[in-house]
Amino acid sequence: MTRDELVPLYGFVQGDTLGLLVLVRTTDTVAQLAAVLQEAATMRIAPSADVFVRHRHARLEPTLTVAAAGLTALDRVELVREANA
Amino acid sequence: MLKRQEWLDLARKLDWTYSYVQEQDVFPEAMSGRPWLEHAAWQAWDEPYRTTFAEYVTGQHEKEGAIAAVRDAVGKVADFGRHDRGWLSALKLHGATLPLAEFAAVVGNLRAARFGRDSAWRTTAAFGALDELRHTQIPLAILHELVGWDPQFDWTHRLFHTNEWVAVAARHFVDELLLGANPIEFAIATNFVFETGFTNLQFVGLSAVAHDVGDRMFEKMVQSIQTDEARHAQIGGPVLRTLVEHDKAYAQYLVDKWFWRSWLFFAVVTGFAMDYLTPLKERKQSFREFVNEWIIEQFERMIHEYGLARPWYWAEFVKSTGYYHHLVYASAYTYRATVWFDFVLPGPEERAWLAEKYPESWPELDPVWTRLSERWQASGPGVEWFTHGVTPVGFCSLCQLVLCGGTPAENSARVVERDGRRFIFCSDPCAWIFEREPERYAKHLTIVERILAGEAPANLIELVRDYFGLTEATWGKDARGGRYPFLVNSPGGTAE
Numbered sequence: 001m002t003r004d005e006l007v008p009l010y011g012f013v014q015g016d017t018l019g020l021l022v023l024v025r026t027t028d029t030v031a032q033l034a035a036v037l038q039e040a041a042t043m044r045i046a047p048s049a050d051v052f053v054r055h056r057h058a059r060l061e062p063t064l065t066v067a068a069a070g071l072t073a074l075d076r077v078e079l080v081r082e083a084n085a
Numbered sequence: 086m087l088k089r090q091e092w093l094d095l096a097r098k099l100d101w102t103y104s105y106v107q108e109q110d111v112f113p114e115a116m117s118g119r120p121w122l123e124h125a126a127w128q129a130w131d132e133p134y135r136t137t138f139a140e141y142v143t144g145q146h147e148k149e150g151a152i153a154a155v156r157d158a159v160g161k162v163a164d165f166g167r168h169d170r171g172w173l174s175a176l177k178l179h180g181a182t183l184p185l186a187e188f189a190a191v192v193g194n195l196r197a198a199r200f201g202r203d204s205a206w207r208t209t210a211a212f213g214a215l216d217e218l219r220h221t222q223i224p225l226a227i228l229h230e231l232v233g234w235d236p237q238f239d240w241t242h243r244l245f246h247t248n249e250w251v252a253v254a255a256r257h258f259v260d261e262l263l264l265g266a267n268p269i270e271f272a273i274a275t276n277f278v279f280e281t282g283f284t285n286l287q288f289v290g291l292s293a294v295a296h297d298v299g300d301r302m303f304e305k306m307v308q309s310i311q312t313d314e315a316r317h318a319q320i321g322g323p324v325l326r327t328l329v330e331h332d333k334a335y336a337q338y339l340v341d342k343w344f345w346r347s348w349l350f351f352a353v354v355t356g357f358a359m360d361y362l363t364p365l366k367e368r369k370q371s372f373r374e375f376v377n378e379w380i381i382e383q384f385e386r387m388i389h390e391y392g393l394a395r396p397w398y399w400a401e402f403v404k405s406t407g408y409y410h411h412l413v414y415a416s417a418y419t420y421r422a423t424v425w426f427d428f429v430l431p432g433p434e435e436r437a438w439l440a441e442k443y444p445e446s447w448p449e450l451d452p453v454w455t456r457l458s459e460r461w462q463a464s465g466p467g468v469e470w471f472t473h474g475v476t477p478v479g480f481c482s483l484c485q486l487v488l489c490g491g492t493p494a495e496n497s498a499r500v501v502e503r504d505g506r507r508f509i510f511c512s513d514p515c516a517w518i519f520e521r522e523p524e525r526y527a528k529h530l531t532i533v534e535r536i537l538a539g540e541a542p543a544n545l546i547e548l549v550r551d552y553f554g555l556t557e558a559t560w561g562k563d564a565r566g567g568r569y570p571f572l573v574n575s576p577g578g579t580a581e
Contacts, residue, residue, distance in 0.1 A: 022476060074500060
């Protein structure tokens with residue numbers, strides 16, 4: 001069983017102007033991580049339903065937890081639009 | 086009586102052969118820099134100005150008189166009060182980043198005045214130190230008068246004494262460039278790359294912009310500073326020539342390293358001013374046109390003359406002239422409370438101008454300003470927080486600036502693991518500079534690492550107030566509080 005811990009990640013929303021530091025929990029899903037990223041960039045980038053999270057060039061399954069996806073502190077993750085995949 | 090040219094070298098070329106000590110004891114490598122060469126390798130050092138102390142004092146006295154006259158005539162609060170708010174922000178940005186950096190340059194020049202390897206070099210560096218002291222004092226004196234009128238001008242002196250993020254990045258750059266560098270690295274980094282390559286020409290361009298804006302005080306100030314810079318920047322060339330002769334690879338490395346580091350800072354400070362903060366009707370050229378005309382052509386020619394190649398990242402640099410300062414400006418606009426000056430929201434006319442000047446990059450950047458304009462329209466004027474971020478942002482482990490490398494489609498930041506620790510770099514050149522001298526940089530903590538270590542608060546308001554030292558009176562805002570004529574035909578928009 002995964003311990004519920006906070007994980008800081010460097011997040012990059014495609015179309016945005018800078019990298020952000022977002023905080024998620026190991027038990028959060030990748031879909032929740034995507035929502036956090038969209039919310040963090042919302043004043044610059046309009047949220048979109050057609051997005052996915054990418055890590056080390058691989059698309060992450062939205063139902064996976066952060067821990068199961070193998071994300072650890074200060075990893076780089078990207079929020080990519082399907083149209084640009 | 087001897088004519089000037091008959092005695093000048095007697096007064097400048099004062100080196101003698103040591104008989105009681107070794108030359109290496111007088112000029113140890115740790116202080117004088119590498120490669121350590123006997124004086125014979127440096128004794129041809131010369132520069133074109135060949136100024137005497139009497140000429141220096143007379144010339145500087147005249148310059149001071151001219152500055153004082155302009156200040157008396159047009160350097161009062163009422164004169165500054167007539168300027169556009171965007172231009173005042175450009176003044177606050179330049180005003181804060183300039184004087185204490187110049188003060189650090191006093192130290193760098195004084196080290197060269199003692200440990201430079203030829204006496205003429207040391208003499209010119211002594212003048213350089215006096216120049217830089219003057220460049221510290223002039224902006225402090227001129228802008229101090231404005232503090233009571235606008236407290237953001239207090240940051241002219243305050244910035245470098247705070248942990249505000251621009252200050253952290255500026256110190257990281259300036260401390261190494263000006264305080265920590267030995268005379269050889271200082272001559273290449275500061276005199277050759279930063280001054281000859283960037284600031285000497287930057288001051289020419291900035292004084293022209295100030296003239297167009299009608300700011301005679303700033304115009305006169307930077308003109309006066311530029312005449313000093315043009316002289317003492319000449320230290321770099323002859324040092325580079327000798328370095329290329331004896332260690333070309335090291336010369337190339339220093340040029341590559343300091344061109345990139347200088348570029349990032351230059352792009353932020355001058356790019357903001359030229360493409361966003363100068364009123365549109367006063368803009369004669371875009372920042373990139375200025376860089377192409379004044380920086381790129383000149384720098385390429387210079388390094389070719391010295392037998393060096395363009396920096397290995399040249400293609401990345403050229404591409405960044407269309408993106409980097411735009412990305413940082415848009416990012417900083419949405420985190421404007423974290424700095425000490427205000428930001429202008431570019432309207433339709435400004436955006437059309439930027440689209441014309443940056444046809445390949447602006448289509449990627451314009452949607453961000455559409456989004457911000459829509460949010461101002463939704464909130465109405467005065468509601469700063471609706472167009473302001475609250476999530477902490479990432480900072481580069483080398484340059485300490487926000488992660489704005491690459492393009493909106495593909496940010497160039499990358500994470501690197503080293504000795505069990507994760508570093509993030511905004512660009513490949515920043516990662517490369519770090520990897521060449523990790524012992525120099527690895528212990529420095531970014532703002533993010535300070536937050537994670539509990540040294541700085543994660544809450545943005547606490548970070549801005551308690552750690553950056555900004556207050557509601559001094560933190561950056563939209564220069565017009567969202568009251569733009571172009572937002573008038575919207576539910577929440579109101580004309581000024």
